[in-house]
Every structure is written in C-alpha cells, then in structure tokens.
Amino acid sequence: MKPAPFDYIRPDSVDEAIGVLGEYGDDARVIAGGQSLLPMLNMRLVRPEVLIDISRLDELKQLEKTGSGVRIGAGVTQGALAIWVGLEPDLPLIARALPNVGHFQTRNRGTVCGSICHADPSSELPLCLALLEGEVELRSDRGARRVPASDFQQGVLNTAREADELATNVVFPAASNGAAYAFDEFNHRHGDFAVVAVAARSEGARISLAVGGVADRPEVRHWTGLEGSAIDDALNDLAWELGGNDDIHATAQYRRQLVRHLGRKVIEETAR
Amino acid sequence: MTKFAMPEEIREGDTHVGRRMLRVEDRSLLRGEGQFVDDVPVKKGTLHAAFLRSPHGHAEIINIDTSRAEEMPGVFAVLTGREVAEQTNPMIVGFENPIDYYGMAVDKVRYVGEPVVAVAAVDRYRAEDALDLIEVTYNVLRAAVDPVEACEPEAPLIHPRADSNCVSKRNFVHGEPDKAFAEADRTTELTIRYPRNSITPMETYAVLSEPNAETGGFDVLSNFQGPFSVHTVMALALRIRTASLRHRSPKNSGGSFGSKLVIFPYIVVLCVLARKARRPVKWIEDRLEHLSASSVAPNRVTRVEAAYGNDGIVTGLRLTHWDDHGAYLRAPMPAPIYRMHGVSTNGYDIRNLAVTNHIVMTNKCPTGAVRGFGGPQLYFAVERMMHKIATELGIDPLELMRRNMVRADQFPYKAIAGALLDSGDYLRTIDETVTEGGLDALKKRRDEARAQGKLYGIGYAACVEPSQSNMGYISTLKTGLERERAGPKDGAVASVTVSVDALGSVNVIGDSVPQGQGHQTALSQIVADQLGLDPEEIVVSLDTDTSKDGWSIAAGNYSCRFAPASASAAHQAAFRVREKMARIAATRLNVPPGDVEFSGGRIHAANNPENAIPFYRVGGLAHWSPSSLPDDVEPGIRETAMWNAPELTPTTANDEINTSLAYGFGFDFCGVEIDRDTGVVRVDHYVSAHDCGTILNPGLAEGQIRGSWASAWGATFIEEFCYDDDGTFRSGSFAEYLVPTATELPDFQIVHPTPHPSPYTRLGAKGIAEGNQYTTPVCVANAVADALGIEDVQLPLKPAKVLRWIGGAEPPPSKGIQTNAPAQRNPSAIEVSGQMEVPAPPQEVWDLLLDPDRMARLIPGCERLVKTGDDRFNGTVMLGVGPVKGRFDVNIELAELDAPRRTTLTGTADGPLGSSRGQGSFVIEDSAAGSTVAYDVSVELSGKVAAVGGRMIKGAARQLIDRFMRALVRQAGGGGQAAPARHRSGFLAWLMRLVGGGR
Amino acid sequence: MKNLSRDSRHHVTFRLNGVTVEGFSEPRMLLSDFLRHEVGATGTHVGCEHGVCGACTILIDGTASRSCLMLAVQADGAEIDTIEGLANADGSFGILQQAFHENFALQCGFCTPGILMSLSEFLQDNPDPSVDEIKVALSGNVCRCTSYHEIINACIDAAAALRTSKAEAR
Numbered sequence A: 001m002k003p004a005p006f007d008y009i010r011p012d013s014v015d016e017a018i019g020v021l022g023e024y025g026d027d028a029r030v031i032a033g034g035q036s037l038l039p040m041l042n043m044r045l046v047r048p049e050v051l052i053d054i055s056r057l058d059e060l061k062q063l064e065k066t067g068s069g070v071r072i073g074a075g076v077t078q079g080a081l082a083i084w085v086g087l088e089p090d091l092p093l094i095a096r097a098l099p100n101v102g103h104f105q106t107r108n109r110g111t112v113c114g115s116i117c118h119a120d121p122s123s124e125l126p127l128c129l130a131l132l133e134g135e136v137e138l139r140s141d142r143g144a145r146r147v148p149a150s151d152f153q154q155g156v157l158n159t160a161r162e163a164d165e166l167a168t169n170v171v172f173p174a175a176s177n178g179a180a181y182a183f184d185e186f187n188h189r190h191g192d193f194a195v196v197a198v199a200a201r202s203e204g205a206r207i208s209l210a211v212g213g214v215a216d217r218p219e220v221r222h223w224t225g226l227e228g229s230a231i232d233d234a235l236n237d238l239a240w241e242l243g244g245n246d247d248i249h250a251t252a253q254y255r256r257q258l259v260r261h262l263g264r265k266v267i268e269e270t271a272r
Numbered sequence B: 001m002t003k004f005a006m007p008e009e010i011r012e013g014d015t016h017v018g019r020r021m022l023r024v025e026d027r028s029l030l031r032g033e034g035q036f037v038d039d040v041p042v043k044k045g046t047l048h049a050a051f052l053r054s055p056h057g058h059a060e061i062i063n064i065d066t067s068r069a070e071e072m073p074g075v076f077a078v079l080t081g082r083e084v085a086e087q088t089n090p091m092i093v094g095f096e097n098p099i100d101y102y103g104m105a106v107d108k109v110r111y112v113g114e115p116v117v118a119v120a121a122v123d124r125y126r127a128e129d130a131l132d133l134i135e136v137t138y139n140v141l142r143a144a145v146d147p148v149e150a151c152e153p154e155a156p157l158i159h160p161r162a163d164s165n166c167v168s169k170r171n172f173v174h175g176e177p178d179k180a181f182a183e184a185d186r187t188t189e190l191t192i193r194y195p196r197n198s199i200t201p202m203e204t205y206a207v208l209s210e211p212n213a214e215t216g217g218f219d220v221l222s223n224f225q226g227p228f229s230v231h232t233v234m235a236l237a238l239r240i241r242t243a244s245l246r247h248r249s250p251k252n253s254g255g256s257f258g259s260k261l262v263i264f265p266y267i268v269v270l271c272v273l274a275r276k277a278r279r280p281v282k283w284i285e286d287r288l289e290h291l292s293a294s295s296v297a298p299n300r301v302t303r304v305e306a307a308y309g310n311d312g313i314v315t316g317l318r319l320t321h322w323d324d325h326g327a328y329l330r331a332p333m334p335a336p337i338y339r340m341h342g343v344s345t346n347g348y349d350i351r352n353l354a355v356t357n358h359i360v361m362t363n364k365c366p367t368g369a370v371r372g373f374g375g376p377q378l379y380f381a382v383e384r385m386m387h388k389i390a391t392e393l394g395i396d397p398l399e400l401m402r403r404n405m406v407r408a409d410q411f412p413y414k415a416i417a418g419a420l421l422d423s424g425d426y427l428r429t430i431d432e433t434v435t436e437g438g439l440d441a442l443k444k445r446r447d448e449a450r451a452q453g454k455l456y457g458i459g460y461a462a463c464v465e466p467s468q469s470n471m472g473y474i475s476t477l478k479t480g481l482e483r484e485r486a487g488p489k490d491g492a493v494a495s496v497t498v499s500v501d502a503l504g505s506v507n508v509i510g511d512s513v514p515q516g517q518g519h520q521t522a523l524s525q526i527v528a529d530q531l532g533l534d535p536e537e538i539v540v541s542l543d544t545d546t547s548k549d550g551w552s553i554a555a556g557n558y559s560c561r562f563a564p565a566s567a568s569a570a571h572q573a574a575f576r577v578r579e580k581m582a583r584i585a586a587t588r589l590n591v592p593p594g595d596v597e598f599s600g601g602r603i604h605a606a607n608n609p610e611n612a613i614p615f616y617r618v619g620g621l622a623h624w625s626p627s628s629l630p631d632d633v634e635p636g637i638r639e640t641a642m643w644n645a646p647e648l649t650p651t652t653a654n655d656e657i658n659t660s661l662a663y664g665f666g667f668d669f670c671g672v673e674i675d676r677d678t679g680v681v682r683v684d685h686y687v688s689a690h691d692c693g694t695i696l697n698p699g700l701a702e703g704q705i706r707g708s709w710a711s712a713w714g715a716t717f718i719e720e721f722c723y724d725d726d727g728t729f730r731s732g733s734f735a736e737y738l739v740p741t742a743t744e745l746p747d748f749q750i751v752h753p754t755p756h757p758s759p760y761t762r763l764g765a766k767g768i769a770e771g772n773q774y775t776t777p778v779c780v781a782n783a784v785a786d787a788l789g790i791e792d793v794q795l796p797l798k799p800a801k802v803l804r805w806i807g808g809a810e811p812p813p814s815k816g817i818q819t820n821a822p823a824q825r826n827p828s829a830i831e832v833s834g835q836m837e838v839p840a841p842p843q844e845v846w847d848l849l850l851d852p853d854r855m856a857r858l859i860p861g862c863e864r865l866v867k868t869g870d871d872r873f874n875g876t877v878m879l880g881v882g883p884v885k886g887r888f889d890v891n892i893e894l895a896e897l898d899a900p901r902r903t904t905l906t907g908t909a910d911g912p913l914g915s916s917r918g919q920g921s922f923v924i925e926d927s928a929a930g931s932t933v934a935y936d937v938s939v940e941l942s943g944k945v946a947a948v949g950g951r952m953i954k955g956a957a958r959q960l961i962d963r964f965m966r967a968l969v970r971q972a973g974g975g976g977q978a979a980p981a982r983h984r985s986g987f988l989a990w991l992m993r994l995v996g997g998g999r
Numbered sequence C: 001m002k003n004l005s006r007d008s009r010h011h012v013t014f015r016l017n018g019v020t021v022e023g024f025s026e027p028r029m030l031l032s033d034f035l036r037h038e039v040g041a042t043g044t045h046v047g048c049e050h051g052v053c054g055a056c057t058i059l060i061d062g063t064a065s066r067s068c069l070m071l072a073v074q075a076d077g078a079e080i081d082t083i084e085g086l087a088n089a090d091g092s093f094g095i096l097q098q099a100f101h102e103n104f105a106l107q108c109g110f111c112t113p114g115i116l117m118s119l120s121e122f123l124q125d126n127p128d129p130s131v132d133e134i135k136v137a138l139s140g141n142v143c144r145c146t147s148y149h150e151i152i153n154a155c156i157d158a159a160a161a162l163r164t165s166k167a168e169a170r
C-alpha cells in the first residue's frame, strides 16, 4: 500500500498554485489536508502525475465573517474551525456536525474545503453546505467564479470544479436569528462516515431538510407548514424518492428508515 | 469521574504469584523501544516483497506476463505460483486430502486476495510499481460461497482432485443418541449460521527470509506465533532438513489472537523468493492484504437438535456442522472444530451425543486460528439451544441450564466425547455471579422496561474454557484404523529454561512466544517464588530461535497454553534449579537438602534463618568451583523443563478425546434494550465471571478478560468478512471491516468467583483469555431472542438486520412518488434497467453503437477501441469517478443481433482497480423524439474497488452512465437535448463500466 | 515554489523530539516510512496506512496527526514529537507513560505509540476530561488487545497527575 510516483509542487502563492494547476489540469491533484487523498493514493486508487500542496499557503488560511456569510479559506482545517469563536453563534449547525467528521487527529489536518471538494455522498460538511445554501469560490487562470452548493456537488466524488480550478474558499451563510438548526447521523462507530446524516433548519413555518448517505449527493427539501403526521408522510416520500443502496453496512430499506426516523428527530429538534 | 473497576491482588502468603505486579514489558514498549519484526535492523541490500493478488473469487489463470516487471530497474525477482510449485512440496495437513497448497495460486485462483505473483525489489514502493506491470489473464469461474450449498453435487468444484468441496466428513456417536431421541418426551432443532470474523491484530504479518549457504536452508525472522509443529510443515515443503530452517521471532509481536499461526505459507514463499533473488527479502503485510488474505475463523452452519424431558433434562444432542474453511486447508486446520470435540456438550451432563463434521472448501480466504478457536461457533449453537428448550418449556433459561450442569461432586468429570473436566463448581460459580452481578435487580429492570413498552431482554451463557490443547486431538478427524496406522499422537510439551550465572543472576527463556500477554512478567513471578528472589532480579527472554532454544512441537502461544503449560514448565525448571542449589547449599549449611529454604536472596536452613548463604554465592560455586560440588551434582546451573501432562492421552478407538488439559468455567448474563426505530441493540448491563483456577497476576488476567470481551463485542455487533455470491470480497479496509473503538464498548462487570485450581497443572492455573469469545456472542444473542421473542438470531447484530426481526412493514410511498429504491435480483450486482430518449432514428443509434471509431471518440477516457471479430470489440479505457480512475482492458461481445432493434451483450473490463463482468440486453424503438433505448443490465465488480469502495460503487456506476448517456445523446442527436437528469440506468452502467470513461 | 521530481530523493529535515534529523525522500514516501526507516525512529507504528487505526499518530507542530497520511516532504521544517520523546529527561517514565504502566493500559503495545501521542495533545487541551470525552478522543485509535477501559483509566490518572504537577509548578 504505497503511492505510485508523482512530482510534488509546493507553490508559494495562490497565483502560483493556479498557474501550475492550469498547466497540469487533470494530471494534477491538489492536496490540502490529505485525509481523503492520502488513503486513495496509498491504495493506488488515485495516480496523479503531480501533487500540488496548498497546505502551507497562508493566503488560504483566513476564516472570517463577511457580508455574505462565513468565508473559509481552503487552508483552514476542520480543527481550526472547531475552535473558532464565531462557530457557535454564526454556524450553529456546523458546530453540531463537526465533531462527527472523523476524529480530532484527522480534523487537525483535514480542511473544510477539502471535504467539500472530495464530495463524498455521506460527508457532513457538504451536507451542511447544501442545507445552508452556501457557495464555493473557484479560481483558475481563466478567472474566478462562485458556484452555489446545489450545483457544486454533482454525484459521487464529483463536483462542478473544472480540472484547472482551485477552490479557494467556501462560504457558509451565517445563522439567521429566527432560525433553528439541528444535525444528527447514524453510523456504526463514532467518527465513521455516516450511514445516513441529516440536517434541518426551520424558520417560521418553513422547514428545510438535507439528507446525506442515501442518494449520490446530499439532497435538500423544503416544506412549509408541515405538521404532525404530514411530516412523517413527507419524510416517507422523500425516503422513497432517494431510494438508497444496499451495502455491507446497511440496506437501502434501512437507510430509508433512518431518513424517516432521524428526519423526524431533527425536525422536532428545530421546533423546540 | 470514576474509573473502571481495577483488578485486585489475589495472594496467599507472600508469594509473587497472585500479585498485581506491573508489567516488565512496558519498560521498552512505553518508550517506543520495542522490537517488532519491522523494527529489527536488516542487512544492507535487503529487498522488499509485494504480492499481486487475485481480484476474483474463482478463476483459471490463462496467462501471466511478468516480462515488463522483470525488466524494471530495482526488481530482483519475480516469482509465480507455478515456480513455487516446482520448487516446493505441497504443504501438508493432518490428514490425506485432495488439496495441493503452495501458498500461491497455481493454475487457478480460489479466493479474492490469493497471491498470484510475488516481486522482490529494492523497496516496497518499487515492488508495488512492478506489480502494476504484470498482466494476468483469467477465465472467471462460478464460485462456491455458501458452505452448505458448496457440498451439493452441482456446486463448482474448487479442487480438481476432490470429488466434493466437502473434503472430510466424519460422524461421531457417543452414548446412544438415536435411542435418546426416540425415547425423549420432546425434541427440537435450530440452525445457526455463525459469521466469519477475526481479531485483526494491529501488527500485520511480517517475514524476513534469507538463504543460508552453510545449512542449505534459510534463516527466517517473523512474527509467527506457533504451534511450532508447523515448522516441520515448512521444512518439508521447502525440501530441507528441519534443522536447516532457522526460525527466530523477535521480542515483541503486535497481537495475534491466533492469526499469526498461518503466516507460515508466506514464510515458505518468501524463502523461495529470497533464493531466487539471492538476497534477504522482507515482507510487511499491509492492512488490505491482511483483511483479504491472511486468516479468519471458519464461519459455520450448525444444525443442532436436542432431546429433552418435560423436566428440562437434556438427554441427547445432535450437532451437524458445516465448517467453512475457505479455499485451502493449512495446518493445523481444520483444528477448531476438533479442538472443541471433547467438550461438545459444554458444561452439561448430557450423555448421548451425535456429531457430524463437514469440512468444506469455498471461494473465500482460508482459515486459521482465531481466539476462541472453534468455541464461539460451538457454544453459540449449544447455548442458543438451551435457551430455546427453556422457552419451549416455559422454564427460566438459567434454571434449565442449572438443571443440566455437571455437579461439583462429579469432578473430575469425563464428558461423553472425552474431555476430562478437571475441576470446578459450576453451580456455585453461577450463584456467586448472580448475587454479585445483581441478577434480581436486572430482572426488575427488564420488567419495568417492558411495562413501558420497551424491547428488553435478558440472556445467559455458560462455557467450559479449555486450555492447553492436546496435540493429538486433530487425529480425531481420522478413523480409528487410520489413527492406528499413523501411530499415537498426544501430549503437549512446554519448555522453559532457567539458569543462574556465576554472580547469581537468573535468566529465563521460554517457548511461549507472547504477543502482549505479559508472559515475561508472569514467568518472573513464578521463578522468583521458587528461588526466593524479587521478580525484578529475573531476566526473562521470550524471543525465540529454533536453532538454540529448547522447544517442541507444541511451542507457541495459542489455545490458552500459557497458564497451564508454560507456567508449569517454568515452575518445574525453577524447581529443579532450586533443588540443585539446595543440594549445593546444604553441604555448606550442614543440613539435609530437604531442610533448605530460599528467601530474600538467601538460602538458609529452614529452622534457623541465621544459618544462611547468599543466593549468588551458590551460583558462584556452581560455576567457579565444580570441584566443591557434591559428587553427583553437575557444574553450572541451567535446567530445561520439558513439561507434559499425562492426562493428554490419544484419541480412543471410539473417538473419545481429552481435547485439552485444563478446563475453566465462565458464566455471563446480560440485559439488552433494543430501539424499535433503529434496531440498535444496546447492552444495558453485562456481567462476566471466570473460574480459571489459580490467578498468576490479576492485572494480566483481567487484561485478558477485558480484551476478550472487547473483541467478542466486535464479533457480536459489527465484525464480519462479507462475500458476495460470486466470491467478491467486500470487507477490504478498516472502513469496511469495522472493529470496536472506545466509544462503542459498554462497561461490564467482572465477577471473580471462588477459584477451583486445576489438579493437573503445577500451579493450578487454567487459561482465561478466550472465555468471552465463547460466552458474549451467545449471551447477547439470547438476550435479543428474549427481547424480541424470536428464534433465529444471527450475528453480527447489525441494526438493519435487527430492525427486520422487529418486523413491521415499510410504509409505502404516496401515489405518484418516483422511487429510486432498487428492486434487486442479484444483490451483489449493479443492476439497472430503464429507458432513454435519443434524438436520432434507431438505425443511426444502432450504427453509432456498433462503430468502434465513433464510439471511441464518444466515450470519455477511451484510448483505443477496435473490432476484433464479428461483433467483438476490444479496447483500453480510463474509467473512474472523480480522482479515482484506472486503465481497463475491455472486451465486449454482442449476440442475438437484430439490427437495428435489439442485441444482447456480454463483456469484461479488467485493470488494477478491479475486474468487472456484465451482461444485458438493449432494445431500440422508434419514438416521437427519434428512438427509445431500453436497457436491462447486470454488472458485477470484484477486486480492489469492490473490497474498499463498497459504499460508493453503485452511485459511481450510475454517474458513469449518466455521463455516457449525455455523450450519446449529444453525438447521436447532434447537440440535441441532454439526457434526463434522473434515469434508472442499467445497461449503460454496464456499458460505461466497459467502454465509458471518467473525466 | 518548491518543485520536487519523482525521480530523485530530496533532502528532508525536521526536529524530532527536539533534535534535528535529516534524510532523503522521494516525493511519494510516507512520513511514517521516513520516520521509521530513514530516521530509524521505529517507536511510531504502522497499522493500516489508510488513516483509520491511529497507530502512526504523532505530533506535528504540536497537533496529533496521522503520519501515514502525510508525505515526508511535507514535514520538511516541522517540529515533530513521537513516543520516543515522552520520557522525562532522566529517562524515567513521563506522567502519561507511568499512568499507562500502572493501569495495564497496554498489552502488545503496537497501538500504544499512537494512543500516547493522541492523548498528549488531548490532555493538553482538556486537563479535566470526562469519561465520555476521553472515549471520543480515543475513537480514532484502535486497540485490539485491551478493552480501552484500561486506557481510559490511565488517561484519568494522567489527567489528575498533570493537574497536580501543573499546580505544583505554579
């Protein structure tokens, strides 16, 4: 279990990083925290020609609240976010979800952006980004663009990022005062990828629910004025719509049951 | 903040045995100064090995092309299974059988992960690079996976010389079972399917092998755990004298739990590889290799039948086992089932027994020892049966167990299948456990929980815990006649050497090959007591060297051998040293040797402690002054005990066998609560008691109980090696094969019942390290059965399964909801069907699909696609999702062509990421938009991606289809409408697997 | 910009337990391999090479990380701490080591280096942790010999001893 050979480039600036990324395109892989990439490299599931290490770029380490929300640079680790003072007030949902992302040792290196770029269908952070309707900022030699979460993650390990683009930031809209948030997930062991993860937001009569681990990417639904058994019906329909797959950890049917059960749980939690 | 319970000292007088002495081993381990195989410095120029492994469960090897690998710089040797077969003999097992096993695949692969080619290169990185250059062509065969089905005549035959995959079948009759069943008030039966698991030590297999010109053999360093009986197997395979195979094990080994027994086939292969490379070669197994291809406990199907009276007394038991050993038998397999033969009736006084053992070959990883060694499978069946009988009679299960238990006045008790249960008072142990563990309170808790509508159950399990295996038990597999021909096999020799040097320093060496159990500590306690020294003064070395140490075939660490055997040998060796020193001292003290005592570093007259000589002085005399020794005393002080117990007799003519020497007793009970919504089983209260006779060191003993409990919890709840029906392996990483971590393990209570020392071991000690392997899975299963009122409880207790048992139909979706829920025909396949609108007439779509040049352009990642014959295509495609991609060699064949309307396809795609096979059909019809393409396809994927990426495979396949579809629509329709966002894709999934590419 | 070619071995240096060490590494070499086989610091163990088992955990610039999920060239210039640096200056067991010793918190000791390093950081940040917090902190380290309870006990003892020693130092 050792990686195949590759060249290693450590750019000194974001501009340089974009330059080499433009040069190598699909032959290159960006390495941020490496917590998903290195296992894949070690198993030789991924064989880039060039690795571009952005983990030391100070430019990418800003973490700030802006007009549009909390903007998190691609160098910000999950661990750094976890101890950020604004986490609980501005990103209460992430505060609930983050302790479930791996273990503190993987959060020490794994980045927020890296998790979103990796686009695992069971991951917590992409799920939160989808629910909160955040954005990903991409830059390449061709320019910069912002892609809404709903367009960014497209399927299993698949995003709207073009091969020459670097994700420089993700933006999570900050919590609004009247809204309540809840998160829950089921896994066999703490820190594993979720079998099913759910996140809910409610504000007034509007309920939003995001579900991870069932479809090929996080799926979000919005409902207004749902109450009582209508919630169960809506969740049941959502469960069937997403379908789910059988694997050795759980059956599709079990995943649907978790959508119903955990969905209800987090929706109720936001109502409290 | 409360700590978990701590072990207490159990000592009589001022002995060191029984003291909670802290571990000697910690001194180096806690400083990072341990010596594991991969820590030991190697010669410059040592090479590193890697294995190319089978992606298939069952396939013929058509061709192996190693030429590019051989030419790679840094590669010193490339070795195929065929070469190994030419240079070695098949590795023998304990009975004649139709299996030729060489440690590597020859002509055929029989399980995913089987070594096909070995490479030795300057480092592991390069060795793996070389694997990438090797091309193997396979013809994939149907696999046999289920052990019962594998015995059917129509099952694919795994070994060509066999007539059946059942390579050994034996019927045993003890007492008069047929009569018991005919005369019983009632009979009942139950079928158990015990899963495959292992305890996956943290340190994987590690071997360093070097040819030795002087002996014509090899010097090997590995973390092999014994039994050393397989040293012979290796030497015979290598066609060398046993003395020419020098095996050493270093000071430390990172856990084994049985697993490191079957490292020996790798040792043989590494020797051949080193000989070919003419250099030392080292191989450190990686985790993926370990999970797919090291060793597991056999999964087993057991049909258990019982005959019993209305009073709850069980009069007869019938056990029919199908023991699934995977693709090969490796010595001492199929030992687990035979190791437990003598205690088939557990701790119950059941006098009529019938046992049928099927030893079955399947297309899975071969088996080996795993902590518990045949016990978990057996006791799961017996203890579930006791629970079932109690339920049928409406008796409390514990009461039923008690009625049938062997009573205290029956010891030593000869079980009907031959085990000589040495000592114990099972009912007393149960009473003490029930009282201390709070069973009454637990019952109240259950009643309250049930009153609140909760699903709550209580389970019990008892076990006889065998320790120190009889080396003869495996012969029970043979018929009496065969045994007679082969000569008797019995006993189990343990060796410890104690020496005292000229300054009185004491050295101990032994053959117990520990993997963390603290043997150094325990041996120092035992020897210290004998010699009147402080354990701190004694140096114990347990690294081994077959060329220098005292050892015999039973050497090693398995089946709880240490406490009964190694401890006895140490006691005996130290005792001999003591006797010798007493005789020397006696001449100085002018007392008879029998009146000499040892304490506080002095040897003195028993009745006058002042009349003394320092311990070191006697050591000095023995070395410096042989002339001063009594006449019949040899100079020097070095005593090797080769200890054996006469109770370990050979199998009798009527197949009775005292399988082990000492038998402890374990009793557990627990309460579980099951969540109705999620099926999660929560252990609410768990109590475990073990009477293992004399406890050498409570800290070590409790560590064994706790460790066993933790791994048993894993086996109960989450651990399982999963295979598809085609032999595809699914549990290839530590993210797929789940093992317990700190957050899941509940607390549990250990009760120390009154000990009943063994009369047959020198210190009265019995093994303790396996008990919870036996009791915990079935104790929890009985509680689940109690909670849910069901019979069919199968491990592991994954919530999805438990939820099914709870029952209740899934609510259907509302009308009009389009569902993505799969309706699988073959659960292991990626199976999809559906239809697509394509904005082009059928003929155009048809022509496009059959034109390799246009398809090659159409398919992203396609590097080459050519027509190789009528309706046959071959190509090279980069396939994958996101960053995960690899080059695949693709073959497609079309059949039943009905242009431009329909065709069926079969195809394969092979590459380093895995192998896939598929078949399907598609039909093109006219539609308003142009054509409708309807498809129905099933694809199976095996190899690396299937083993480590199970969670995402189906989604990834769908994604590939989606991309292909878009490209097809674009090409056929000249940039017309895109494919619908949602389609149930199947054929295209398959097609994409075969010919379509990632980004 | 640093550009290291796959075909050569590149100079890598860092401080290991306070001492500067160096060696040569291809870009693809894992830090765990570099530590063990180039530098000779075999105290850090490797159990899975995919980030799950935690045996290879070390401190990089003070934070616990998987050395199997990092390249050696990425560690150039870093401050690294491993099990070999845990003992007191006089060679006696440090607080965490002593607590493990007294609680039988290791058997084979293969998982131990990663657990000790993980807990070093954890106890720094959580001087008085609850059992549940300790369990969560340990969830990224697999031990197959113990039941973790022994390790949790050791962690509780070590936390208390660390608090005392800090109070005394004040």
Ligand SMILES: Cc1cc2nc3c(=O)[nH]c(=O)nc-3n(C[C@@H](O)[C@H](O)[C@H](O)COP(=O)(O)OP(=O)(O)OC[C@H]3O[C@@H](n4cnc5c(N)ncnc54)[C@H](O)[C@@H]3O)c2cc1C
Pocket: A029, A030, A031, A032, A033, A034, A035, A036, A037, A038, A054, A074, A100, A101, A102, A103, A106, A107, A109, A110, A111, A112, A113, A114, A115, A116, A117, A118, A120, A122, A123, A124, A125, A161, A165, A166, A167, A168, A191, A192, A193, A194, B883, C050, C051, C052
């Ligand atoms: C034991 C273990 C448990 C885990 N458990 C969970 C879990 O429960 N939930 C979970 O969500 N995750 C989990 N993870 C994965 C998580 O730790 C990773 O941190 C995260 O998925 C990736 O972040 P990273 O910074 O490490 O990215 P890397 O591994 O460096 O990169 C991941 C991918 O994203 C690309 N990428 C990264 N950054 C950028 C960028 N700025 N621009 C363009 N492309 C980029 C890379 O090229 C690569 O393909 C676990 C990992 C481990 C080892």
Ligand code: FES
Pocket: C045, C046, C047, C048, C049, C050, C051, C052, C053, C054, C055, C056, C057, C066, C067, C068, C069
């Ligand atoms: S070896 Fe690094 S986490 Fe297992």
Ligand code: FES
Pocket: B202, B254, B255, B516, C105, C106, C107, C108, C109, C110, C111, C112, C142, C143, C144, C145, C146
């Ligand atoms: S002590 Fe052996 S794995 Fe933890």
